[in-house]
Amino acid sequence: ELKVEQNPLFLSMQEGKNYTIYCNYSTTSDRLYWYRQDPGKSLESLFVLLSNGAVKQEGRLMASLDTKARLSTLHITAAVHDLSATYFCAVDGRSGNTGKLIFGQGTTLQVKP
Amino acid sequence: EAQVTQNPRYLITVTGKKLTVTCSQNMNHEYMSWYRQDPGLGLRQIYYSMNVEVTDKGDVPEGYKVSRKEKRNFPLILESPSPNQTSLYFCASSSRLLVQGRFYGYTFGSGTRLTVV
Numbered sequence: 001e002l003k004v005e006q007n008p009l010f011l012s013m014q015e016g017k018n019y020t021i022y023c024n025y026s027t028t029s030d031r032l033y034w035y036r037q038d039p040g041k042s043l044e045s046l047f048v049l050l051s052n053g054a055v056k057q058e059g060r061l062m063a064s065l066d067t068k069a070r071l072s073t074l075h076i077t078a079a080v081h082d083l084s085a086t087y088f089c090a091v092d093g094r095s096g097n098t099g100k101l102i103f104g105q106g107t108t109l110q111v112k113p
Numbered sequence: 114e115a116q117v118t119q120n121p122r123y124l125i126t127v128t129g130k131k132l133t134v135t136c137s138q139n140m141n142h143e144y145m146s147w148y149r150q151d152p153g154l155g156l157r158q159i160y161y162s163m164n165v166e167v168t169d170k171g172d173v174p175e176g177y178k179v180s181r182k183e184k185r186n187f188p189l190i191l192e193s194p195s196p197n198q199t200s201l202y203f204c205a206s207s208s209r210l211l212v213q214g215r216f217y218g219y220t221f222g223s224g225t226r227l228t229v230v
Contacts, residue, residue, distance in 0.1 A: 033218050041224070042203065048218040088156070099144040099163055099207070100171065101219060103156040 002027045002093050006104035014112055016078050021107045023072040023089035031092040032072045033101070034063050036085045043088065046074075079111045115140045119204050119222035126194055126229055134189045134225050136204030142220075144207045145187035149173065149200040156203070162187055194229040201226050 003026040013019050023032070031050055035043040047056045049065035049072060056063050060083065062075045072089055086106045093100035117138045126132055138145065146161035148171075158171030162181040176198055178190040187206075191198060204222040 031216075031218070035221075040201075040226075043221045045218060045220070048216060050216060090156075099146060099161045100158055101146070101148075101156075101205070102158075105155050 002029065002091060002102050004089060004091050004102050004104040006087075006089055006107050008107060009105055010108050010110075012110045012112065013076075013079050015080055018078065019076050021074040021076075021087055021089075021109075023074070023104055025070050025072075025089075025091045025102075028067070028070075029091040029093075030067070032065050033090045034072070034074055035088045035090065037088065037106070038085050046087075076109070079109075081111050081113060084109055084111045115220065117204055117206050117220050117222040119202075119225050121225060122223060123226050124228070126227070128195055128229055129193050132191050132194060132227075134191075134202060134204075134227070136187045136189065136222060137185050138187075138206040138220070139185065140206060140208070140220065141184065142206035142208040143184070144209070145181065146171065146205050147177070147179065147187070147189050148203045148205065150203065151200050159189070159202075194227075196229045199227060199229050 005024045007022050034046040037043050047063040052067040054065045060077045065072045086108045088103050088106045090101045090103045093102045120135045143164045147159040148156045150156045157173045159177050160171050160179040162168045165184050168179050181187050202225045205219045207219040
């Protein structure tokens, strides 16, 4: 059974600091996704990582994928208050296909001024 | 605009009264799915569909029904809602095909907050 685990689950940080969220998954998968969710809102796609060594950056967020270690990271650079949200990683549960996303528990990020 | 549309956004109903939450996508995606989100339990898949007339159970299908008669629509049916189905529901769609050489992954609807009393 595919499991996806994130850590930390809660992160409180000061503006301007850097931090990393980790996402481990238990079996082989060729697609990993990062989403952002604001309270009561939908999931906003941040990154789609498709291959080993993939690195993508958007603003202060950078995501990477190591399929051999079954690990993805979401790095936050010089955090600002607007980044406060819950971040989910998710993995396709069906290799070579889409349709079943398995989510991590989510990391709630609180950026303090 | 490419989107997944869910209706209604909010719904309060009574135990046992059948209801349907609609989901429609305009991207010609072959895959559609339903998730529920609960505090402490995260996001869990209810049902998914790989194409018209092809559906399968997710992790928490009990108490739900779905149908996929048209490619764009994937309604979620609660035949006899119970309070434990109070949750935030999301519909999502995706395609394994590349669009202009790029894989876009999943698009989520805005969500339906359902309360069963």
